[in-house]
Amino acid sequence: xxxxxxxxxxxxxxxxxxxxxxxxxxxxxxxxxxxxxxxxxxxxxxxxxxxxxxxxxxxxxxxxxxxxxxxxxxxxxxxxxx
Ligand SMILES: [Zn+2]
Numbered sequence: 001x002x003x004x005x006x007x008x009x010x011x012x013x014x015x016x017x018x019x020x021x022x023x024x025x026x027x028x029x030x031x032x033x034x035x036x037x038x039x040x041x042x043x044x045x046x047x048x049x050x051x052x053x054x055x056x057x058x059x060x061x062x063x064x065x066x067x068x069x070x071x072x073x074x075x076x077x078x079x080x081x082x
Contacts, residue, residue, distance in 0.1 A: 010077050012056035016042055019055050022079055026072040028064025038077075 010019040019038040026041075027033040042049050042058060049058060055077065063070040 009079065010038075010055055012059070012077075013054050015052045015054060016049065016058060017051040019077070022077055024059075025074075025076045025078065026059070026062060026064075027074040028067055028072050029069040030064060030067040032064055032066040034065070 010022045016038065022038045023035060024038050024041055025033065025035045038055070038058070041062060045058065045061060049061075059075050060071050062072055062075075064072055
């Protein structure tokens with residue numbers, strides 16, 4: 001049984017605190033893909049990122065770890081890893 005209600009899903013303008021349990025799937029131009037919890041991306045940010053920052057601002061700051069494309073070409077948000 002899921003812990004989350006069907007409504008209240010994160011959107012690009014959701015603050016990071018609202019997305020803590022969400023997963024981010026990002027893929028760079030080179031095809032390199034990473035799926036990780038939103039909070040893991042926030043922790044890896046070069047500069048500290050506030051919990052009130054909108055999700056799209058975090059995505060804007062992401063770089064592909066292989067080819068350094070920024071921002072990644074494909075991004076999706078989901079509640080679960082699947
Ligand atoms: Zn890449």
